[in-house]
Amino acid sequence: MIDVKLLQKNFDETAAALMRKKVDVSVINELKNANETLKNAKLAYETLQAKQNELSRLFGQYKKEGKSTDELKIEVDANKATLNDLLDAQRTAEETLDAIIMRVPNIPDADVPDGEDENDNIEIRKVLTPPTFTFTPKEHWELAEQNGWIDFERGVKLSKSRFSVVAGMGARLERALINFMLDFNRARGFEEFSVPMLVNRRALEGTGQLPKFEDDLFKVEEEELYLIPTAEVPLTNLFQDEIINGADLPIKMTGYTSCFRKEAGSGGRDVRGMIRQHQFHKVELVSITRADQSDAVFEEMVACASDLLAVLGLPHRLVTLCTGDLGFGAARTVDLEVWLPGQNTYREISSVSNTRDFQARRAKIRYKEEGKNILAHTLNGSSLAVGRTMIAIMENFQQEDGSIRIPDALKKYL
């Protein structure tokens, strides 16, 4: 969450930054008022509590000295009722503030371009040239069915739409990709983790999926656990509530998990094929850094994902997301979009974000430096979405007869 003190001290500037991210000005004012109410409520409660503590100390002293405590008791009892009311007021104020601030997105970096939606994103560069074909390239679902790699119908039979079954060479390729990506990331200094795919509410609040995006998550009701929408959640929250030695940063992690998303609100889009599934596989990068390190690590992570695509021989481009397309917790994001000849367009395959201290403030991830505890910066990025990488391989490496060439980099994994 954002630093409410910043809003208090630097209202105009902070409000302007939030409005770039489409936060309504009324919400910003509410937030400021709620914070002031809380401060006043706290002051009132703490002043009386201090007095009450002092009286209690006296009480003990009187008892020891054998003095009468009758008068004290009357005063103390009277305060007690007031104290309870003040405490209630403070709690209400806290809840009010919390309810607002937990739904306020991160402040975008100053150099993030303004914009409405993905059309206003800015291309940074292209990597590799899209292949040319002597025939009309097919879309991935056609190739997948022809090669027997993906069985869409049986996926629906087992679960529902947006689930699929990967078979034979497709399944082996999927496994090879996961191993290839993990090894690649490890060579770049990211330590490998295998983490729970069911997490509790606290973890999801830490990374920002809750409370605002509950509708996007699959929940196991009777256990109060949620299926993770991305490994970013467990990996980042590994350090929830911890104070890390500053010298140990940056911590760079990678992990493979399945990811589960309800895709509420994506209605009708990408229903065909494997672009948008309720369950998909992803290898993730997550870093925890000192405040002064996050920009450099961000570039490392973008490079890691981009190089991975390049080594696979997949043409792609890097784009800087504009304010309107930026996710809830991100201060800045670079998307990697892979070329899909069948669709004749670039499609998102990875998204690397710096959340700065937004998640760290929620999850209480701090580091100690020169005796002080400082909120860490957290970053996450996909490296890569496995299903979409398979799609990209199918479409870019398809032959005229519909067969698919396997990228050299993967051969030793098959």
Add this chain to the structure above:
RNA sequence: GGGUCACUGGCAGAGUGGUCGAUUGCACCGGUCUUGAAAACCGGCGAGGGUUAUACCUCCCAAGGUUCAAAUCCUUGGUGGCCCGCCA
């Protein structure tokens, strides 16, 4: 799933109703000594809020309760150890 015991600062571990946010050891940081290090000695050292800085408030797994007063007593929940049962 049943029983039982436990949960205190980075770790270990005191404290069982009152000046306790907490003895002590280790770790850590600074200093003296040393060519340098180690050892020894001296000092510092939990977290959040608040303040220019102090005061002051909160936190001893969590939430309630008893009490003028709770780390300490009670209730519920969570987690962990051990025993029993069950199961890959």
